[in-house]
Amino acid sequence: MDSLATTLLSTNLPPTDLQRDSVRQLILNYQKDVLDLRSQYRGRTSPLDVMARREHALQSIAAWKVVLSPVRRLPFEILGEIFVFCVVPSLRSRSTSADDPREPPILMSHVCALWRNVALNTPRLWSDLIFLFSKSLPKRGTVPILEDLIHPSTPHALRTYIDSGAFSVSDAPDILQQLIAIPEFASRVQTLHLKMGTRHLEDLLYDPPPVFLHLETLRLDICIGRRQEFVGRILKFLDSPTLRRLTIRCTYWEDAFCISLAPHFPWAQLVNLDLDVELKAAELVRILTQCVNLRQCGLFSLPDHKPRRYFEICTLPTLETLVIKGWEHTYWLFEIFRFPNLTLLDLVLGKWPTEALQVTPTFTLTHLALHCTYDDTEDGLALVLRFLAQSPMIESLQLNDIHGIGLIEGLTYAPSDNPVLLPRLEILWISIASWGDAAETVLRDGGEGLVQMIESRLHPDLRPSCAPAFAELWEFGFKCWKPKFSVSVQERLANLEEDGVLTWWE
Known part of the structure; x- marks a missing residue:
C-alpha cells in the first residue's frame, strides 16, 4: 500500500489497470469506514477520536478519487496541446517574460516529473521568447538561460518579442545581442518584434550582421531622436532573404521630422507592409513603387500632399488590402497608383x-x-x-x-x-x-x-x-x-x- 501511495499520490502518473482496481477497492473500504464511524459517533460520549478518524477517511477518499481522474489518462500529446493552448497567446498579449521561473512554460516543468517531461517535449510551448523589461525588474546582466530556453523548441520556428519598457533599462540590448550571437536562434527565428529606443540598438550596429535564414516577420517599435538614417541602418542590419512582413512604427521624443528608410532594402519581396512613420511623399512613392508583390498595406502617417516632382502612374497588381489612417487628404495616392485587384x-x-x-x-x-x-x-x-x-x-x-x-x-x-x-x-x-x-x-x-x-x-x-x-x-x-x-x-x-x-x- 505504501508503494502504491508513493507511486500515485505523489505524482501525476496514470494508474495501470491493476492499480486502478486496487484504488477502487481502497475507496470502497474508506467509504465503509466512514459509515461505521458514523454509527460509532452516535454511541460514544467522547466523539473527538471518531471525528478525527472519519475526517482522515474522507480526505483519503478525495485523494484517491483524484488518482482515478480522467485527466490522468490523457495521452501525452493531448496534454501538451492543452499546455500550448493555455500558454501560447499572441506575442504582445503576454505580461511576463519567458525567463521568469514563476511563470509558464518554466513553471510547468517544475510541477512534477510527468509535466516536466511533457513540457520539454512540446516544442511549441517554448517557441515564444518574450522579454519584458521595466525598472521594477532586477538587472539580468548575462543570461545563460537563453540557450536552455531555445533548445526545447527545436525544430519549431521561434517568435521573439523584446520590450525595453522604460527607455532607461539597459538589459534589453544585452538580451538581443546574446540572442543574435546564438546560431540556433538566428537560424530558426521567424518573427522578431523589437520595442526599444535608438540608443539601445546603436551598439548592435557595430557587430557583424546576423544571417537570418527564416525571418519572415519583422516589427520595429522605435523611439528615435534626430537620427534620420537610423531606421534605415536597422533595416539593413536585420535584413533577411525570407522577410515577407514588415511593420515600422516610430515615436519621436524630439520634434517630428521625416525619417529616411534603407534605399537598397529589398522591398520587392514583401507581401505585408505597415508604416507608421513620418516619410516624405516622394520617398513613400519610391518605396511603394518597388513593392510589386505587396498584398496588404497599412499607411498610418500618410503625407498630406503629393510629391512635388512628377511620378508616372504605377500599378500594384497584387495589392488586395489597403488601410490608410491619419489624414483627410489621401486622394493624391490614388492619382499615382492603380490597384486593379483591391x-x-x-x-x-x-x-x-x-x-x-x-x-x-x-x-x-x-x-x-x-x-x-x-x-x-x-x-x-x-x-x-x-x-x-x-x-x-x-x-x-x-x-x-x-x-x-x-x-x-x-x-x-x-x-x-x-x-x-x-x-x-x-x-x-x-x-x-x-x-x-x-x-x-x-x-x-x-x-x-x-x-x-x-x-x-x-x-x-x-x-x-x-x-x-x-x-x-x-x-x-x-x-x-x-x-x-x-x-x-x-x-x-x-x-x-x-x-x-x-x-x-x-
Whole structure:
C-alpha cells in the first residue's frame, strides 16, 4: 500500500489497470469506514477520536478519487496541446517574460516529473521568447538561460518579442545581442518584434550582421531622436532573404521630422507592409513603387500632399488590402497608383475633390470601411453615395464617424428614385460621431424612419436579414446600428475574423 501511495499520490502518473482496481477497492473500504464511524459517533460520549478518524477517511477518499481522474489518462500529446493552448497567446498579449521561473512554460516543468517531461517535449510551448523589461525588474546582466530556453523548441520556428519598457533599462540590448550571437536562434527565428529606443540598438550596429535564414516577420517599435538614417541602418542590419512582413512604427521624443528608410532594402519581396512613420511623399512613392508583390498595406502617417516632382502612374497588381489612417487628404495616392485587384479598403474619406473619385478604383472592392470627417450635410453624404455607386461588388460596408445631422439631411434631400445598387451587401455597420439636434428626430419613431431611409438609398430590395437594426442611443450622442445577421452572414463574419480581415477594423 505504501508503494502504491508513493507511486500515485505523489505524482501525476496514470494508474495501470491493476492499480486502478486496487484504488477502487481502497475507496470502497474508506467509504465503509466512514459509515461505521458514523454509527460509532452516535454511541460514544467522547466523539473527538471518531471525528478525527472519519475526517482522515474522507480526505483519503478525495485523494484517491483524484488518482482515478480522467485527466490522468490523457495521452501525452493531448496534454501538451492543452499546455500550448493555455500558454501560447499572441506575442504582445503576454505580461511576463519567458525567463521568469514563476511563470509558464518554466513553471510547468517544475510541477512534477510527468509535466516536466511533457513540457520539454512540446516544442511549441517554448517557441515564444518574450522579454519584458521595466525598472521594477532586477538587472539580468548575462543570461545563460537563453540557450536552455531555445533548445526545447527545436525544430519549431521561434517568435521573439523584446520590450525595453522604460527607455532607461539597459538589459534589453544585452538580451538581443546574446540572442543574435546564438546560431540556433538566428537560424530558426521567424518573427522578431523589437520595442526599444535608438540608443539601445546603436551598439548592435557595430557587430557583424546576423544571417537570418527564416525571418519572415519583422516589427520595429522605435523611439528615435534626430537620427534620420537610423531606421534605415536597422533595416539593413536585420535584413533577411525570407522577410515577407514588415511593420515600422516610430515615436519621436524630439520634434517630428521625416525619417529616411534603407534605399537598397529589398522591398520587392514583401507581401505585408505597415508604416507608421513620418516619410516624405516622394520617398513613400519610391518605396511603394518597388513593392510589386505587396498584398496588404497599412499607411498610418500618410503625407498630406503629393510629391512635388512628377511620378508616372504605377500599378500594384497584387495589392488586395489597403488601410490608410491619419489624414483627410489621401486622394493624391490614388492619382499615382492603380490597384486593379483591391478587395478591402479602409480610409479616411475627408473633403475629397469630386475628380478624385474618377481615379479611385473601387469596382473590385468587397469590403469597404470609410471614416467620414467632413462637417457638411447633404454634400458629405452625396460624396459617400457617389463612392459607393462605383463599388457594386461590396459585401460588407462600414461607415464611421458620420455626423447625425448630415446623415439625416443628406438622406432627406438625396433623390430616392436613384438608389445605390449594392446587390451583394450582407454586412452594414454605421457609427454616428455626433447627433446634435438630430437626436430628438431619431428617437421620435424609435429610429425606424431613419433605418428605412438608409435602406432606400442603398438598395430597394435589401434583404431583411441584412438590414440595419436600431440598437441604442447613448447619452454621449453615439449611435450605431448592428446588422440582423442571417446564419450564412454569421458564418462569413467568422471566416473573415479567422482570416484576419476584420482585425483591420478594430
